[in-house]
Amino acid sequence: MKKVNIVFFIYQMGAGGAARTLLNIINNLDRNKFSPILVTLNYDGSYEHALKDDVTLIKLDTKRLSRSIFKIAKIIRDRKVDIVFSTIPRVNTIAILAKLASFTKAKNVIREADNLGGTFKENLQLLGFGLIYRLANQIISLSEGVKDNLVKRYKVPRKSIEVIYNPVDVDNITNLANQEEDFDHQSFFDTEDKMIITAGRLVPQKDHHTMIRAFAKVNEHCPSQLVMLGEGYLYEELKKLSNELNIVERVHFLGFQQNPYVYFRHADLFVLSSKHEGFSHVIAEALATKTAVVSTNCRSGPSEVLDNGEYGLLSPVGDEEQLAENMLSVLQATPEKMNEITEKGYERATFFRSNKIVRQYEQIFLDVL
Structure with a gap:
């Protein structure tokens, strides 16, 4: 069976919960089925040392999300990536655009990690993210409450969201x-x-x-x-x-x-x-x-x-x-x-x-x- 190549894209492997979650997923993936590739911007992350030795780590030569789209697209093409997994709204948006720019059959799986919104400006912004999110192949929320927020503020169809709690090692x-x-x-x-x-x-x-x-x-x-x-x-x-x-x-x-x-x-x-x-x-x-x-x-x-x-x-x-x-x-x-x-x-x-x-x-x- 051909291994599934998955790119995990995050801003940086910093000290937050999103990085810890990706670390737990990457390290515990079944290596008989999946081959993980971690892509970050050009930052040093607190959790990089904890990655398993067989994880491919790629740091883009930019610290700007907006400049990473075509760089990620090239990685998707060159490494014959099957799935692009990302988390956090702006990163999710870039990951979706990068997949589109790759002109490949790769799939986007995006994860929403927080209850965002509240002000008029924030809610308007979330509607924009929601329009992009609809282009993803699967949306994952890390709690039922986040799922409700995705439906309410991002206007994402409830049927396109799966709830998976954070993994705790x-x-x-x-x-x-x-x-x-x-x-x-x-x-x-x-x-x-x-x-x-x-x-x-x-x-x-x-x-x-x-x-x-x-x-x-x-x-x-x-x-x-x-x-x-x-x-x-x-x-x-x-x-x-x-x-x-x-x-x-x-x-x-x-x-x-x-x-x-x-x-x-x-x-x-x-x-x-x-x-x-x-x-x-x-x-x-x-x-x-x-x-x-x-x-x-x-x-x-x-x-x-x-x-x-x-x-x-x-x-x-x-x-x-x-x-x-x-x-x-x-x-x-x-x-x-x-x-x-x-x-x-x-x-x-x-x-x-x-x-x-x-x-x-x-x-x-x-x-x-």
Whole structure:
């Protein structure tokens, strides 16, 4: 049987959830059936080192998406590519145009990863993306909520969308969570205080302002430390807020960590305070490290990952009072109750196990052909 040549196209293999998802799909594809080729713009990505040795990595000699169309088209022709897989709206648009410019029979499979839109300008832009999306051979959304958004705001026919949850490499996460040599900030965790952790870019979408205010309330009743993994332009603003709330000594900005899972494992609680998510990969990863989770009930991932609160408490977006109450509820649980919470959470994480989810992707690829 001839192997299916698949180009995976992404802006860069950076530190976000889209890159982690592609990494999990690429590394777990059945090599007897598929031959993966990863194409990125000319950037160094945080996850490139984690690619399996047999993955062909091509970096285009440009950092501009608009200049990549004909370069990708040439790769599609020269390497006799069968499927072009992409994720994120602008990248999806370029991938579709590149396939058309290749004048080949290659198929486009595109993935939508977030609940975008809201303002008039954003919604108008999404309608434009939707027109291009209709040219794809298959659209994948990573949650039911994202699918609803594609139908509502992109005006994409519901029948052309398949939902596949993000793959979580539970076994690899377990292995990494136990690599103590990657635990560079152990001193922060050498305390009797409760340890709360979060991970994500320091940008408005993640609403760390609400998290920090909630943490200040939690700390009044339960001495705690907040560890924040991630980088972003809101660092100074968030640092200033911590200072104003007199908790600056208890909030630790540790930047991007190559192995966040060892940090998750040493924490008592993982918190997500986002305004919107597609799936919230990081919640499932936290569950895989046997760490309790509290999240906002934002559109649309957290409620699906946590099964409407069955595997972690949910609070309204921007509600610092309820977020703090939920955090305290977990932190003040008995050891027996905490063990029950974390074991149950781990069981939920296995629902998204990579080999299971990647088989679903493989079936989509074969069906498209």
